[in-house]
Amino acid sequence: MSASEEKAKEVSAEAADTSKGQNTTGIVFIFFVIGLVASLLVGWIAFPKVLYSQKKQPFDFNHKNHMEMVDNGCQSCHFFREDGTFSGAPKLAQCIDCHEYVQGGSEDETIFVEQYVANYHEVPWLIYSEQPPCVFFSHAAHVKGAEMDCRTCHGDIGNSTSLPVYEYNVITSYSRNIWGKNIAGFKKNTWDRMKMDDCSECHQKNDVKQYSVQTEKGPCFVCHK
Amino acid sequence: MKLSRRCFLSFAIGAAAGINLTPLPWKLTDDLSIWTQMWPWTPVPSDGEYTFENTVCTLCPGGCGISVRKVDQRAVKIEGMKDHPVNNGGICLLGASGLQYLYGPFRVESPMKRVGNRGEGNWKKISWEQAIAEVSEKLGEIRANGSPEKVAVISGNKEGTIAGLWERFLTVYGSPNYMTPAGIEDSYEAALYLMQGAKGSVGLDLENANFVLSFGSGLLEGWGAPVRMFQASAKVLEKGKVIQFEPRLSNTAAKMDQWVPIIPGTEAALAMGIAHVIIREKRYVKNFIDTATSGFAEYQDLVMKDYSPEQVAEITGVPDSLIVDIAREFTEASKPLAVCGRGKGLIPGNIHEIMAVLALNALVGNINSEGGIWSVPKPGYINWPDPVLDETALAGLQKGRADGAGSEQYPFAKSLLDRFPKMLNEDKSYGIEALLVSNANPLFSMPDSENVRKAFSNIPCIISFSSFMDETAQFADLILPDHIYLERYEDVATLSMFQKPIVSLAKPVVKPEHDTMHTGDVIIKLAASIGGSVADAFGWDNYEACLEETLGNQWESLKKQVVSLDNGFAPNPWAYESKTGKMEFVATAINKSPDSKIGIPHYEDIGIDGEAGNYILIPYDSMALSTGYVASTPYMVKIVSDKVLNQKYTVVQVNPKTALELGLKEGSSVVLTTGVGEVRVKVTLYEGIMPNVIAMPSGLGHTAYDDYMGNGKGVNINRVLGTVEDPVTGLNAAWGIRAKLSKA
Numbered sequence: 001m002s003a004s005e006e007k008a009k010e011v012s013a014e015a016a017d018t019s020k021g022q023n024t025t026g027i028v029f030i031f032f033v034i035g036l037v038a039s040l041l042v043g044w045i046a047f048p049k050v051l052y053s054q055k056k057q058p059f060d061f062n063h064k065n066h067m068e069m070v071d072n073g074c075q076s077c078h079f080f081r082e083d084g085t086f087s088g089a090p091k092l093a094q095c096i097d098c099h100e101y102v103q104g105g106s107e108d109e110t111i112f113v114e115q116y117v118a119n120y121h122e123v124p125w126l127i128y129s130e131q132p133p134c135v136f137f138s139h140a141a142h143v144k145g146a147e148m149d150c151r152t153c154h155g156d157i158g159n160s161t162s163l164p165v166y167e168y169n170v171i172t173s174y175s176r177n178i179w180g181k182n183i184a185g186f187k188k189n190t191w192d193r194m195k196m197d198d199c200s201e202c203h204q205k206n207d208v209k210q211y212s213v214q215t216e217k218g219p220c221f222v223c224h225k
Numbered sequence: 226m227k228l229s230r231r232c233f234l235s236f237a238i239g240a241a242a243g244i245n246l247t248p249l250p251w252k253l254t255d256d257l258s259i260w261t262q263m264w265p266w267t268p269v270p271s272d273g274e275y276t277f278e279n280t281v282c283t284l285c286p287g288g289c290g291i292s293v294r295k296v297d298q299r300a301v302k303i304e305g306m307k308d309h310p311v312n313n314g315g316i317c318l319l320g321a322s323g324l325q326y327l328y329g330p331f332r333v334e335s336p337m338k339r340v341g342n343r344g345e346g347n348w349k350k351i352s353w354e355q356a357i358a359e360v361s362e363k364l365g366e367i368r369a370n371g372s373p374e375k376v377a378v379i380s381g382n383k384e385g386t387i388a389g390l391w392e393r394f395l396t397v398y399g400s401p402n403y404m405t406p407a408g409i410e411d412s413y414e415a416a417l418y419l420m421q422g423a424k425g426s427v428g429l430d431l432e433n434a435n436f437v438l439s440f441g442s443g444l445l446e447g448w449g450a451p452v453r454m455f456q457a458s459a460k461v462l463e464k465g466k467v468i469q470f471e472p473r474l475s476n477t478a479a480k481m482d483q484w485v486p487i488i489p490g491t492e493a494a495l496a497m498g499i500a501h502v503i504i505r506e507k508r509y510v511k512n513f514i515d516t517a518t519s520g521f522a523e524y525q526d527l528v529m530k531d532y533s534p535e536q537v538a539e540i541t542g543v544p545d546s547l548i549v550d551i552a553r554e555f556t557e558a559s560k561p562l563a564v565c566g567r568g569k570g571l572i573p574g575n576i577h578e579i580m581a582v583l584a585l586n587a588l589v590g591n592i593n594s595e596g597g598i599w600s601v602p603k604p605g606y607i608n609w610p611d612p613v614l615d616e617t618a619l620a621g622l623q624k625g626r627a628d629g630a631g632s633e634q635y636p637f638a639k640s641l642l643d644r645f646p647k648m649l650n651e652d653k654s655y656g657i658e659a660l661l662v663s664n665a666n667p668l669f670s671m672p673d674s675e676n677v678r679k680a681f682s683n684i685p686c687i688i689s690f691s692s693f694m695d696e697t698a699q700f701a702d703l704i705l706p707d708h709i710y711l712e713r714y715e716d717v718a719t720l721s722m723f724q725k726p727i728v729s730l731a732k733p734v735v736k737p738e739h740d741t742m743h744t745g746d747v748i749i750k751l752a753a754s755i756g757g758s759v760a761d762a763f764g765w766d767n768y769e770a771c772l773e774e775t776l777g778n779q780w781e782s783l784k785k786q787v788v789s790l791d792n793g794f795a796p797n798p799w800a801y802e803s804k805t806g807k808m809e810f811v812a813t814a815i816n817k818s819p820d821s822k823i824g825i826p827h828y829e830d831i832g833i834d835g836e837a838g839n840y841i842l843i844p845y846d847s848m849a850l851s852t853g854y855v856a857s858t859p860y861m862v863k864i865v866s867d868k869v870l871n872q873k874y875t876v877v878q879v880n881p882k883t884a885l886e887l888g889l890k891e892g893s894s895v896v897l898t899t900g901v902g903e904v905r906v907k908v909t910l911y912e913g914i915m916p917n918v919i920a921m922p923s924g925l926g927h928t929a930y931d932d933y934m935g936n937g938k939g940v941n942i943n944r945v946l947g948t949v950e951d952p953v954t955g956l957n958a959a960w961g962i963r964a965k966l967s968k969a
Contacts, residue, residue: 038239087274172256
């Protein structure tokens, strides 16, 4: 082989290398994109599904139906006790007056009467807005003191006809309502999230005392006693 | 397409970039931080309605009212009941930590049957039906053999319906052997009977006294009703004076106006010495002595002959001039009061010492009068018809008691539990075949505990009714666990040292935590199961029905009010139920030869046990350590000082002079030996203890509960303490024991 032929061969080999390099870059980029898209799918779609598990309430409940029958709004059932503490989810004792026997024809009421009322077992309601035990929260201070509407934190649950699915965080076991439905933590309404920042946002906005009334310690101690 | 390493790296970079554009890392970080700060397995008490329910604490004989705070029906705190006549809102450490008994892991959770050897701790759960069937079969068998007296019951219930049911059960069954642990109240009762003919309990109107001579009584260590004693002592200190005679600077001695160290066991002599000065200087209340008492001349002769301040100073170590001063101060006070009974009053003590103190009170005219010492009638609400006894029962009851109470030797005693192990070990002919233990832990709380264990090991069948896996339950063959006090009804008939008739009702404030049963119900079921005349004597369906019928019209009000007090009660200081109708300085109930002093208050060296050593060991009590049936709670064990408990060793207090003699230093390990046993302890130097006296804390050294309840923490003082029988009552009068210390 002559020297010129050899040179030409080297050149064509180089050209071949260059075209191969362009191909490889494309594949590498595709893999980058696959990685990116896959992780976005994992992070935005799969992760929330894995992070939150669902539990069923013992039976369904129609708030709207009950609201139409009571005189005192939410506080007819979710009332303040004499000592000022908040009763939370109603106990059997409050329901039993009307529901000693099945009244309507709903399947849920039948479950309630037969499984709970008849045996006097309290209904193990799953509480959507349950704050962790490290949080001191006084309904009296907010509802009576600051005259806040229940909807500010709980939304328009009073007009709902059925209970939403209860979801809880498998790591912390908190209800999903604390972080909010939006996995990114964005919220539109005041009741969408119930994290610490959401409490403090409102406290700052309304210029609530930035110290504990009981101990006169700093802002942390307002809620973390 | 060929996958290269660069592809994988590219994928990973893409994934890493992408994941940071999702909420995953931020949300996960948040959740993990929450998880690590609030472990989901950490128990959190449920939220709910806050309620308070009132009941009575039966952990000691004090009978304080308590308010149990509940959240969503779960008991979370015990507080003192406001306006209660005994404790008026106050509470002691034991009472406040009572929930640790309710939720403690040392509860017996269901009936248990021993498998394997006794005391090994191997148990099998059995049903209540089986447990009751087994006990009734065993008791039926013993009865069928014609020896019902071979069944004995040791119970912490002295009064009330539980005691009544046990005694009724034993009576119709045919056994006289109902035994209860004795304390200072029993000796006081005996003394009141001997000197006044009173068949009641003792009451101290401490709140109205303004000058108190306390002959070693631990007014601040848990004597009587502890909370009441704290409050009443504070009242006396506010308006007057309290002098504490004690060999050791106890908490009580430290807080009172004056501490007078006294040679242990000589308190009676001091009381007689003070009486000498009062009589010599004619400072006694002549009107009372002349009108309402008898035998004064004989008492006066003895006091004048043997108890001059100089003679008493010799015996007690208290300077004669001080005796004179104290006697004068005592009589000059408008409401003087003398009390005795060492520490918490767990040891019944010497009857003559109590008589000497009662006589001292009589000299200042405060028997049955304001600010004085009262005899309080026992409540009479138990009016059950007499049971019909069959021949077996009558024959069994004819046999004497296994502890010798009520015998010719000890006619005044109702029960002599401390004598029982000794009698069992010395005379095997009685042959107890079944021992039922209810509301008591004799293997821990009785002196000479090794001897008690030896005696019990010869009993073929031991049945415990304890709510807790205590030392006696651990040694039993069957356990039929009772509810604890917060889970059950129980009437409380007599309160320690309380001056007015009072009836309280403990009621269930929570549902039973475990598969336990009220011992009252078990007795009724056992009787029904045995059948015949035994069953006929129990006409009640259950204990609650029995209690309701017994309390009659008080039942409803007691359920609401918890306590019923006869506030207007005032005993008569001028009339007594004795043979002479007077308060007797010389007890005519005691048959005595003319030259015997046995019926007269006097000091007697009762000759405490043991020849070992030149030192005297005395037990001491404190509020931080529980000494009876119930063990100290974990909260209590935590606050015990390292001068009391050092790691696993009990610490004994020794005067620096004594330590110098023995070459001991602070913290030295020593072996403490008495005639009863020897234990290894540590030493602390304490100038508040008399030389040649060693003080050891009681209540330590449990072995059955768990580490938090004091297992392996210190040593049980009852391993080195013995008993001495009082010559009149037969009750344990030992206030200490001779001991020696040697370097370990």
